[in-house]
Amino acid sequence: MKRFSFSSFMLIAGMAFIYLPMLILVIYSFNASRLVTVWGGWSMHWYFGLLDNAQLMNAVGRSLEIACYTAIAATALGTLAALVLTRIPRFRGRTLFGGMVTAPLVMPEVITGLSLLLLFVAMGQLIGWPAERGLMTIWIAHTTFCTAYVAIVVSARLRELDLSIEEAAMDLGARPWKVFFLITIPMIAPSLAAGAMMSFALSLDDLVLASFVSGPGSTTLPMEIFSAVRLGVKPEINAVASLILLVVSLFTFCAWYFSRRAEEHRKRAIQQAMEETVKGA
Amino acid sequence: MNALKRLLPSGRHCVIGVPFFWLLLFFLLPFVIVLKISFAEVDVAIPPYTEIVTWVDNQLTVLLNLGNYVFLSEDELYLAAYLGSLKIATLSTLLCLLIGYPMAYAISRASKEMQTVWLLLVMMPTWTAILIRVYAWMGILSNNGLLNALLQSLGLIDEPLQILNTDLAVYIGIVYAYLPFMVLPLYANLVKHDPSLLEAAADLGAHHLTSFWKITVPLSKNGIIAGCMLVFIPVVGEFVIPELLGGPETLMIGKVLWQEFFNNRDWPVAAALAVVMLAILLVPIILFNRNQAKELEGKL
Numbered sequence: 001m002k003r004f005s006f007s008s009f010m011l012i013a014g015m016a017f018i019y020l021p022m023l024i025l026v027i028y029s030f031n032a033s034r035l036v037t038v039w040g041g042w043s044m045h046w047y048f049g050l051l052d053n054a055q056l057m058n059a060v061g062r063s064l065e066i067a068c069y070t071a072i073a074a075t076a077l078g079t080l081a082a083l084v085l086t087r088i089p090r091f092r093g094r095t096l097f098g099g100m101v102t103a104p105l106v107m108p109e110v111i112t113g114l115s116l117l118l119l120f121v122a123m124g125q126l127i128g129w130p131a132e133r134g135l136m137t138i139w140i141a142h143t144t145f146c147t148a149y150v151a152i153v154v155s156a157r158l159r160e161l162d163l164s165i166e167e168a169a170m171d172l173g174a175r176p177w178k179v180f181f182l183i184t185i186p187m188i189a190p191s192l193a194a195g196a197m198m199s200f201a202l203s204l205d206d207l208v209l210a211s212f213v214s215g216p217g218s219t220t221l222p223m224e225i226f227s228a229v230r231l232g233v234k235p236e237i238n239a240v241a242s243l244i245l246l247v248v249s250l251f252t253f254c255a256w257y258f259s260r261r262a263e264e265h266r267k268r269a270i271q272q273a274m275e276e277t278v279k280g281a
Numbered sequence: 282m283n284a285l286k287r288l289l290p291s292g293r294h295c296v297i298g299v300p301f302f303w304l305l306l307f308f309l310l311p312f313v314i315v316l317k318i319s320f321a322e323v324d325v326a327i328p329p330y331t332e333i334v335t336w337v338d339n340q341l342t343v344l345l346n347l348g349n350y351v352f353l354s355e356d357e358l359y360l361a362a363y364l365g366s367l368k369i370a371t372l373s374t375l376l377c378l379l380i381g382y383p384m385a386y387a388i389s390r391a392s393k394e395m396q397t398v399w400l401l402l403v404m405m406p407t408w409t410a411i412l413i414r415v416y417a418w419m420g421i422l423s424n425n426g427l428l429n430a431l432l433q434s435l436g437l438i439d440e441p442l443q444i445l446n447t448d449l450a451v452y453i454g455i456v457y458a459y460l461p462f463m464v465l466p467l468y469a470n471l472v473k474h475d476p477s478l479l480e481a482a483a484d485l486g487a488h489h490l491t492s493f494w495k496i497t498v499p500l501s502k503n504g505i506i507a508g509c510m511l512v513f514i515p516v517v518g519e520f521v522i523p524e525l526l527g528g529p530e531t532l533m534i535g536k537v538l539w540q541e542f543f544n545n546r547d548w549p550v551a552a553a554l555a556v557v558m559l560a561i562l563l564v565p566i567i568l569f570n571r572n573q574a575k576e577l578e579g580k581l
Contacts, residue, residue, distance in 0.1 A: 007390070010383035011399070017380075018406055018460065021417040024427060028420065081300040091297060095574075100304040102573040103566060106510060108518020110535045111555045114542060115311030118552065121328045122314050144307045147300070152573075198408065205410030208520055212542075222412050229412070229525060233420045241413040248409045256401045 022245055029238035046239035056224055056240065063204055063221040066135055070142040070203035071196040077143065078150025078195055079188075085151065086158040104148040113212030116141050120213060133215030141213045142203040149202065150195035157191035158184075190262040197255040201248055312559070319552035320345045330548050349553035358537070359554070363561065365532035369448070369523075370516040373455040374463075377512050378505065380456065381463035385504075386497075388464070389471035400468065407461045415454050415525050422450050422526070446528035454522040459515070463508040470504025471497070503572055510569035514562055534558055 029047075033040025050056060081101050088094075104112065120130055120137050130137055161184070169179045185192070207222040214220065221240075228237050321330040335342045353359045388399045406414060421427045422445040429441040444450050474497065482492035498505075520535035527533070534554065542551040 005387070007383040007387035010380065011387035014380055014384045014460065014464075015399075015402060017457065018403075021421055021457070022406075022409075022414065024421060025413070025417040077300050077303055080296055081304075084297050084300065088293070088297065093301070097297075097301055097304070098574045099570045100308050101300075102570050104308060105573075106514040106566060106569055108515055108535060108558065108562070110518045110520050110538050111315075111559060112308075112311075114538065114551060114555050115315045116307065118314045118318055118548070119307070119311040125328070140307055144304070147303070201408040205412060207412050222410060225412055225416075226521075229416050229419070233416070233423065237416065238420075241410075241416055244410055244413055249405060252401070252405045252408050256397075256404075260397065 025238060026242045026245065029235070029242040031235060031238070034235060046235045047243075049236060050239055050243075053236070056221075059219050059221045059224040062135065062218065066138050066142060066220065067200045067203040069139050070146055071200040073139070073143040074146035074150050074199040075192055075196045078147040078199075079154050079192060081147060081151040082155035082158055086155050101148055101151050104145045105152070107145075109206075109208035110212075112145065113141070113209045116144070116209070117212045133213055134218040137213040137215070138210050138218065138220065141209045142199075142206060145206075145209065146199035146202050149198050153195045153198065154188060154191050157188045161187055190259040194255045194259055197251050201251055204248075205244070315552045315555050318549055319349055319556045320347070321549045321552075322346050322348065323547050323549050328548065329546055346549075349549050350557075352550065353553055353557065358532070359534075362532040362534045362537045363557070366517045366519075366534040367561070369451060369455065369533060370513050370519075373452055373459065373516055374509050374513040376452070376456050377460055377463040378509060381460055381467055381508065382505075384460075385464045385467035385471055388468050389474075396472070400465075403461050403464050403468075407465075411458050412521060414458055415522055418450070418454055418457065419445060419525060422453070445526065446531075448527065448531055450526040451523050451531055451533075454526040455516055455519065458522060459512045462511040466507035466511060467501065467504045470501045470507075474500055503575070506568065506572050507576070510565055510572070514565050514569065517562060518558060 030042050030044065031038075031040055032043035032045060081097075085098060085101065116137075117133075120133055124130055124132075165187070166179050166183055169183050170176070174182070205222055206220075207226050210220045211223055211226075214223065221244075225237060225240060228234060317333060318330055321333050323329060324331045331344075331346075333344050333346070335344070384403075388396055388403070391399060419426075423429075424441040424443065424445065426445070428444065429438075432438045433441065444453075478496050478500075479489075479492050482496055483489065487495070518535040518538075519533060520539050523531045523533040523536045524539070527536075538551050538554045538558070541547050541554060
């Protein structure tokens with residue numbers, strides 16, 4: 001577009017709309033005044049105060065633990081699901097499977113949360129597991145909905161993969177699992193990393209699912225923040241929120257940077273191989 | 282394809298089975314249980330509902346209590362909440378489309394390097410806690426917040442406007458939170474368009490607005506469907522935004538379900554509310570799944 005068009009204006013305005021509130025939040029987290037609307041000069045006061053808040057720190061630890069387990073499990077499950085969706089064109093129940101993979105992307109969280117809780121209660125009555133709700137049940141809930149995101153990201157990558165490399169390896173006698181771990185996995189590694197980071201971030205900020213399936217003593221960070229926020233804006237919460245924004249932005253940026261670098265590396269390798277072929281001929 | 286079939290022979294059942302079983306157990310089965318409990322009665326017990334299937338003296342009794350559904354249809358609060366949710370979801374989906382389409386269009390027209398930067402900027406908020414992004418607006422919209430202070434210092438208003446705890450704040454919050462989910466699928470679609478079509482239209486003398494309406498918009502139909510569904514369906518059940526930004530008159534079904542469950546501890550009514558919400562959303566969800574299935578198989 002040569003001239004400054006309506007769509008470019010909307011893009012800039014939309015970005016301002018998305019980022020200004022977050023910027024304001026971060027600026028106000030350094031406000032020395034206890035009154036959140038009055039500017040009282042710069043201060044790190046609220047950040048240091050967080051360290052003394054044991055309840056909040058416990059919740060942070062719990063949330064990070066769940067997010068780690070979720071990232072691992074959702075990446076494994078989501079990759080399997082993506083493999084099934086892209087590589088196995090026909091099997092009984094494929095439509096159902098496809099539906100179950102994509103539906104969690106849009107399903108309202110209150111429905112998923114309530115239904116999972118009722119499942120856990122029914123299972124607890126029937127087979128005695130899970131005996132009580134806590135980290136385990138939150139992990140299961142998060143894994144189920146993050147799997148969908150990983151499956152979407154990974155299947156996009158699997159689809160553009162050059163099948164001839166895997167076929168060549170198999171023609172040379174490699175076992176399927178060996179082909180998968182030595183050839184397919186390294187080639188889709190950037191999308192696996194992106195999926196894992198996405199799951200980590202999604203798990204870290206989920207409030208609704210965790211509220212339904214958590215038990216006594218398993219309050220996560222978003223639940224802690226929510227109960228504080230309900231009563232209004234507080235400077236301590238501004239500080240926590242800014243820290244979370246910082247962590248998530250770093251995460252996103254790393255995911256983006258690594259996938260970009262991997263992509264460039266791949267392109268260079270292909271180009272090099274092509275040049276060598278030309279020279280050899 | 283022959284070699285492909287050999288890729289997963291021994292582990293084939295395992296590869297399909299593990300994710301299939303997980304989703305069946307933790308995604309599909311729960312809905313069956315919700316349906317079951319929506320027919321139960323609330324009880325002072327742990328768990329707080331009655332069994333609908335009992336086996337006493339060699340008699341199998343299935344007691345379906347339709348009372349919850351009758352209760353939902355009789356109380357105007359629930360009907361108003363469903364309608365309120367649908368209204369807010371429809372309007373905010375339209376707003377997201379109106380704002381998001383030009384944004385996605387502009388990104389798809391940018392240079393390759395700028396595209397990745399813009400995409401990163403759009404994607405970043407989707408990974409950031411929705412709770413925090415909504416919380417940021419609480420400080421801006423409140424009576425003594427930044428927006429009112431700004432408007433007052435500009436002399437546009439004398440008294441602070443009541444924005445927080447109104448429907449307007451809910452709309453702002455929803456559009457803010459869900460805009461990226463509209464932009465991303467639209468961009469993914471728009472970037473695939475062949476520019477030669479537009480050039481051909483221009484050569485034949487079409488005004489660029491005409492070719493936009495007749496070529497770009499129809500071609501991006503699947504992106505529009507995906508974006509609208511990604512916004513509309515979750516917004517119908519949204520809880521966090523109406524709870525934090527809305528006021529007492531903001532009726533949304535997600536909020537009502539939450540209150541029935543956590544405040545009234547009426548699990549069967551909450552389950553019935555979820556069943557009805559799911560029934561309303563079934564058509565949009567199937568539409569979305571079809572669209573996604575095409576996308577997943579690369580048929581778009």
